[in-house]
Amino acid sequence: MNCIEFRTTLLQAEPMSAPAAGEHLALCADCQRTQAAWTDAIRRVRQYRASPSPGLAERTRQLVRQRAATLGRRRNALRLLAGVSGMSLLWMLVSFRLSWEFAGFLTALHVASSRSVAFVGLNVVPVALVVLVAWTLGMWPSAVGGNEEDFYG
Amino acid sequence: MELLLTMAVSAADDSRVLARGLRARDPRLLDELIEKYQYRLLRYLVALAGNHALAEDLFQETWLRVLERGHQFDPRYRFEPWLFAVARNLFLDRVRRRPELSLTVSEDDEERPVDPADVETRSPFEEARHSEQKRALTGALATLAPIYREVLALRFQEELSLEEIARVSNVPVSTVKSRLYRGLGQMQLELGRTGVAL
Numbered sequence: 001m002n003c004i005e006f007r008t009t010l011l012q013a014e015p016m017s018a019p020a021a022g023e024h025l026a027l028c029a030d031c032q033r034t035q036a037a038w039t040d041a042i043r044r045v046r047q048y049r050a051s052p053s054p055g056l057a058e059r060t061r062q063l064v065r066q067r068a069a070t071l072g073r074r075r076n077a078l079r080l081l082a083g084v085s086g087m088s089l090l091w092m093l094v095s096f097r098l099s100w101e102f103a104g105f106l107t108a109l110h111v112a113s114s115r116s117v118a119f120v121g122l123n124v125v126p127v128a129l130v131v132l133v134a135w136t137l138g139m140w141p142s143a144v145g146g147n148e149e150d151f152y153g
Numbered sequence: 154m155e156l157l158l159t160m161a162v163s164a165a166d167d168s169r170v171l172a173r174g175l176r177a178r179d180p181r182l183l184d185e186l187i188e189k190y191q192y193r194l195l196r197y198l199v200a201l202a203g204n205h206a207l208a209e210d211l212f213q214e215t216w217l218r219v220l221e222r223g224h225q226f227d228p229r230y231r232f233e234p235w236l237f238a239v240a241r242n243l244f245l246d247r248v249r250r251r252p253e254l255s256l257t258v259s260e261d262d263e264e265r266p267v268d269p270a271d272v273e274t275r276s277p278f279e280e281a282r283h284s285e286q287k288r289a290l291t292g293a294l295a296t297l298a299p300i301y302r303e304v305l306a307l308r309f310q311e312e313l314s315l316e317e318i319a320r321v322s323n324v325p326v327s328t329v330k331s332r333l334y335r336g337l338g339q340m341q342l343e344l345g346r347t348g349v350a351l
């Protein structure tokens with residue numbers, strides 16, 4: 001073992017844990033000085049303490065609980081929105097023929113300018129209504145406590 | 154040998170349980186983790202930031218980030234290095250907004266051998282920053298550049314391996330070793346300079 005290997009051993013583990021390190025140390029005055037100095041420095045590093053101010057852990061726990069609740073509400077809002085969107089899509093597929101016929105009827109009554117416009121209106125309006133209701137009730141995912149960007153800047 | 158194997162298996166199981174709890178955002182688990190790691194995390198953050206108030210701020214942000222990004226914890230590794238890496242990334246985000254908190258030293262500085270002038274000659278600004286750090290860091294780490302304080306704290310207080318420190322700091326193991334050498338060297342010089350316990 002040479003001096004560099006010995007010093008690397010000192011950094012990696014408790015001094016003298018490898019037999020070869022002990023042998024090198026016994027013969028090398030330079031490493032004996034380094035070991036003494038590093039042992040002292042390491043002891044001082046280990047002495048260093050930082051105490052949390054009173055209540056820091058409790059305040060943090062409360063913050064975390066609040067954020068967890070917010071994230072939970074947002075997850076539920078997303079699930080609700082996904083469910084409603086899925087149902088709307090399913091309804092559109094199932095009622096395709098009916099909507100098309102009804103669009104033709106509306107055009108014949110001159111309620112809509114063309115059958116395609118009436119068809120799009122019939123299918124988009126319910127989805128827009130769902131979005132509007134979710135927004136109004138504060139269940140839109142971005143409306144559920146979205147202040148993270150402010151917090152993290 | 155059998156005992157060591159049992160301990161390793163149990164640690165792996167613990168990591169998996171922890172990963173599941175973090176993915177589920179289990180509030181009781183988060184409570185326990187905050188309790189368990191409050192001293193170690195704060196100590197690391199003070200060593201990193203050199204400022205107690207900022208460290209406490211980052212402490213809270215770290216746990217919020219753990220809650221939000223818990224699903225990113227990889228149970229193949231220990232929790233502590235991941236926690237410290239989350240805290241470190243948040244500190245670096247702050248540094249980007251407030252460059253005076255800088256953690257890095259230049260490449261040249263890292264290559265340079267330890268020079269007694271590093272600790273003997275300080276500009277008035279550095280002296281002011283130095284005394285500010287001393288108020289926050291009353292231990293021997295106070296006199297060091299943050300980048301060296303960080304590795305020394307991770308290695309000798311938090312008992313992370315060189316490989317774990319490399320993952321936390323996102324640098325090669327060789328860089329971790331050279332920072333440890335330099336950090337210990339600077340402490341030796343400072344101790345020699347003051348000749349008293351810091």
Ligand SMILES: [Zn+2]
Nearest residue numbers: 002003028031
């Ligand atoms: Zn030697």
